[in-house]
Structures are given as structure tokens and as C-alpha cells.
Amino acid sequence: VPAIEHDGHILIQSLAIINYLERIFPQPALLPDEPVARARVSALAQIVAADMHPLNNLRVLQYLSSDLKVSDEQKQAWYEHWVAEGFSAIEALLQDRETGKFCHGNSPTLADVCLIPQIYNARRFECDLEHYPRIRRVEANCLALEAFDATRPELQPDAD
Numbered sequence: 001v002p003a004i005e006h007d008g009h010i011l012i013q014s015l016a017i018i019n020y021l022e023r024i025f026p027q028p029a030l031l032p033d034e035p036v037a038r039a040r041v042s043a044l045a046q047i048v049a050a051d052m053h054p055l056n057n058l059r060v061l062q063y064l065s066s067d068l069k070v071s072d073e074q075k076q077a078w079y080e081h082w083v084a085e086g087f088s089a090i091e092a093l094l095q096d097r098e099t100g101k102f103c104h105g106n107s108p109t110l111a112d113v114c115l116i117p118q119i120y121n122a123r124r125f126e127c128d129l130e131h132y133p134r135i136r137r138v139e140a141n142c143l144a145l146e147a148f149d150a151t152r153p154e155l156q157p158d159a160d
Contacts, residue, residue: 015049018110030110041104044093044111048118052086056121076125083118083127087135090115094134101141108142116142120153 003012006024011017022030032038054060056079064070064078090103098104103111119139122129129136142148153159 014114015045018113022110028107030108030113032104032109037098037104040093040096040098041109041111044090044103045109045114047086047089047093048114051089052082052118055082079125080127083122083125084131086118087122087129087132091132091134094138099134099138101138103138108145108148112138112142112148115139116148116151 002014002017003010004017004020005011006020011020018030031041061075061079064075065072070078093099094103100106102108103115115135116139119129119135149155
């Protein structure tokens with residue numbers, strides 16, 4: 001479980017941490033003020049956080065292998081299925097006129113913050129991303145920014 005210590009408090013869970021940081025450091029804002037735009041960004045983020053990630057995180061994949069004894073091929077099929085389900089939904093939403101360089105507009109939002117790690121994992125598990133040109137464009141725009149590029153797992157101090 002992700003955790004952060006700030007001001008003597010230990011906070012857990014990615015979205016709770018992001019919500020906290022958004023309140024403490026409101027600029028640049030990760031959620032638009034306008035209610036419909038805010039709901040759109042939240043929906044895109046929740047596709048990743050609620051629909052995709054819980055089904056394909058390492059804990060679940062390890063359970064499939066160790067407890068349920070599924071083959072590596074079956075585990076890969078499981079992973080690819082849920083990536084395709086989520087990315088297909090996101091790709092369709094990115095056809096909206098509100099999409100700019102990023103998932104919503106021309107500044108990164110919570111949707112981008114959630115999406116980029118999911119794309120990283122999909123690439124790590126060798127998922128075919130050919131059918132998601134909008135997602136790949138958003139990824140390229142995000143990774144062109146230092147704030148995103150610096151978060152790549154292989155650049156972290158505890159990387160293996």
C-alpha cells in the first residue's frame with residue numbers, strides 16, 4: 001500500500017494521498033473547478049483506480065499464480081483482458097472535445113496521474129497498446145514533463 005509521511009501523519013492509499021496533497025499544494029490543480037470537467041477527470045481517474053488496478057495489481061496476480069495455480073499464460077490473459085477493458089473505455093472517452101494534450105485539456109490532471117502508471121504496467125506486462133493512439137499520445141505528452149518522467153519506477157532510489 002502506498003504511504004507518505006507529512007507533518008507527522010502517515011497517509012495511505014494513492015487517491016487519498018493525492019487528495020491530501022491537492023489540498024496542501026493546490027497549484028497546479030489536478031482537478032478542474034468546473035463541476036462537469038471535474039466529474040470527467042474523476043471518472044477517467046476512477047476507471048484506472050477502481051476498475052483496472054484492483055484486478056491487475058501484483059497482489060492479485062500473485063494470488064492467481066500461487067493460490068489458484070493458474071498458468072502463466074492464463075495470468076497473462078487475465079491481465080491483458082482487464083487492461084483492454086479499461087483502456088478501451090478510456091480511449092473512447094479521450095475522443096471527447098475536452099481532451100487536449102492530456103486526458104483533459106492542456107494541463108495534467110488527476111486522470112493523467114492515474115493513467116501513466118497503468119500504462120507503465122501494461123508495457124511491463126507486454127500488452128499491445130496499438131489500439132490506443134490517444135492514450136499513447138497522452139503518455140508521450142506526460143513523459144515529456146519532468147514531473148512525470150522523474151517518477152518512472154526504474155529511476156527511484158529503491159529500484160532493483
